[in-house]
Amino acid sequence: MEELIIKNLRAGVEGKEILKGVDLRIGKGEVHVIMGPNGAGKSTLSAVLAGRPNFKVTEGEVLFDGADLLAMTPEERSWAGIFLSFQYPVEIPGVSITNFMKAALAARRKAQGLPELTPAEFLKLLREKMALVQMKGEFARREVNVGFSGGEKKRNEIFQMAMLEPSLAILDETDSGLDVDALKTVSDGVNSLRSPRRSFVIITHYQKLLEYIKPDVVHVLKEGRIVKTGGPELADFIWKEGFESING
Amino acid sequence: MDKRIFIIGRDNVPERLSLKAGQSIFWTLVALPGVSAELSLEVDIEGEGCEVDIAGLYLCKDSENLSLNMNVRHNAPGSVSRQVFKGILDGKAKVNFDGLIYVRKDSQRTKAAQQSKTILLSSEAVISTRPQLEIYADDVECSHGAASGFLNTDELFYMRSRGIPEDQARRMQMTSFLSTVLQRLPQSLQEEITDCL
Numbered sequence: 079m080e081e082l083i084i085k086n087l088r089a090g091v092e093g094k095e096i097l098k099g100v101d102l103r104i105g106k107g108e109v110h111v112i113m114g115p116n117g118a119g120k121s122t123l124s125a126v127l128a129g130r131p132n133f134k135v136t137e138g139e140v141l142f143d144g145a146d147l148l149a150m151t152p153e154e155r156s157w158a159g160i161f162l163s164f165q166y167p168v169e170i171p172g173v174s175i176t177n178f179m180k181a182a183l184a185a186r187r188k189a190q191g192l193p194e195l196t197p198a199e200f201l202k203l204l205r206e207k208m209a210l211v212q213m214k215g216e217f218a219r220r221e222v223n224v225g226f227s228g229g230e231k232k233r234n235e236i237f238q239m240a241m242l243e244p245s246l247a248i249l250d251e252t253d254s255g256l257d258v259d260a261l262k263t264v265s266d267g268v269n270s271l272r273s274p275r276r277s278f279v280i281i282t283h284y285q286k287l288l289e290y291i292k293p294d295v296v297h298v299l300k301e302g303r304i305v306k307t308g309g310p311e312l313a314d315f316i317w318k319e320g321f322e323s324i325n326g
Numbered sequence: 327m328d329k330r331i332f333i334i335g336r337d338n339v340p341e342r343l344s345l346k347a348g349q350s351i352f353w354t355l356v357a358l359p360g361v362s363a364e365l366s367l368e369v370d371i372e373g374e375g376c377e378v379d380i381a382g383l384y385l386c387k388d389s390e391n392l393s394l395n396m397n398v399r400h401n402a403p404g405s406v407s408r409q410v411f412k413g414i415l416d417g418k419a420k421v422n423f424d425g426l427i428y429v430r431k432d433s434q435r436t437k438a439a440q441q442s443k444t445i446l447l448s449s450e451a452v453i454s455t456r457p458q459l460e461i462y463a464d465d466v467e468c469s470h471g472a473a474s475g476f477l478n479t480d481e482l483f484y485m486r487s488r489g490i491p492e493d494q495a496r497r498m499q500m501t502s503f504l505s506t507v508l509q510r511l512p513q514s515l516q517e518e519i520t521d522c523l
Binding site for chain 1: 478479480481483484485486487488489490491492494495498499501502503504505506508509
């Protein structure tokens with residue numbers, strides 16, 4: 079069954095059209111990579127899917143598990159199972175990672191009609207997911223992203239993804255600015271979260287990440303449209319020939 | 327160390343204070359919603375090795391009128407003063423913040439900083455800040471800054487994208503904004519304040 083269906087999506091910001099008719103279908107459990115040059119609309123696509131307020135959709139529709147995604151608020155999208163790993167995660171001084179995740183999980187469970195986790199259950203989950211991204215005990219007490227290195231911020235995104243167990247995870251250039259060790263930690267985190275019930279959209283303009291994460295489908299986004307779709311070999315081709323060689 | 331907390335409108339805040347060498351204060355001023363007041367505090371540092379640490383927090387929800395006038399005078403060398411004020415204004419609240427740091431000619435090796443930050447929740451709320459430095463010594467480290475604005479939309483979106491509902495995310499943002507001052511207060515007072523957000 080298809081998890082996400084994007085039909086002729088046109089969207090932009092501040093009156094400027096960036097996505098010019100995107101069509102995309104993602105099946106349950108599939109890993110899709112979207113590559114493309116700077117300014118192609120990759121981050122706009124992730125922003126529109128997650129519901130960033132200043133982005134305006136002018137045409138098209140997005141169905142998520144059959145529901146109208148574009149009609150939902152950002153928090154409703156999260157409750158429905160969407161997770162966006164930010165390219166530039168935001169710092170929240172004075173709010174610990176523990177309290178941030180407690181609030182997020184409590185709101186989600188309430189929306190889903192589930193009882194709140196007991197403190198013991200929450201702590202167990204927190205430890206389990208921290209181990210997944212190799213975060214030490216003190217990490218949970220740190221203020222969200224405050225004073226984090228680039229790599230720590232991205233690991234924190236993957237940690238939050240693990241905590242929230244989304245059915246569709248969108249990774250917006252999670253690999254950019256990471257050294258090889260951090261890239262490996264992030265990729266291991268993603269790989270261990272792969273499941274038949276969870277799809278991924280991985281946005282990148284490096285091919286390096288694909289040495290660690292094997293996608294099912296690769297798309298090329300250029301000038302606001304998907305101009306080519308193929309298997310993992312498409313990424314190799316782009317790596318050798320560049321985006322210029324691909325025209326829609 | 328003279329560590330004190332003043333709830334404006336409930337506690338009397340001294341108007342003048344003079345510090346001798348080696349004396350330090352760590353004061354926190356809090357104005358809860360519904361409080362209109364005119365507050366003036368003059369601190370004279372008359373000796374070396376003093377540390378003045380004053381923080382303030384004010385929450386105005388409606389039509390409060392708050393006037394804060396802070397004067398810190400370094401009349402002797404080698405002392406430190408730090409001031410940080412954070413406010414959240416809603417409705418038609420009006421806040422006036424005047425802050426003066428004065429460093430006398432022979433007050434070398436002075437370190438003085440003053441910061442005033444305000445979040446406006448309503449377009450009818452007004453903050454007027456006037457930070458002033460009057461420095462006559464040359465071997466000093468002094469800074470002041472004033473900023474006011476609305477809640478950061480990137481922060482809000484980040485929280486909501488994790489499933490935190492908008493109103494709760496706004497309260498979390500305000501708590502985050504106030505955190506440097508909140509941390510100086512006992513748990514019960516922190517809760518009293520965050521319950522007002």
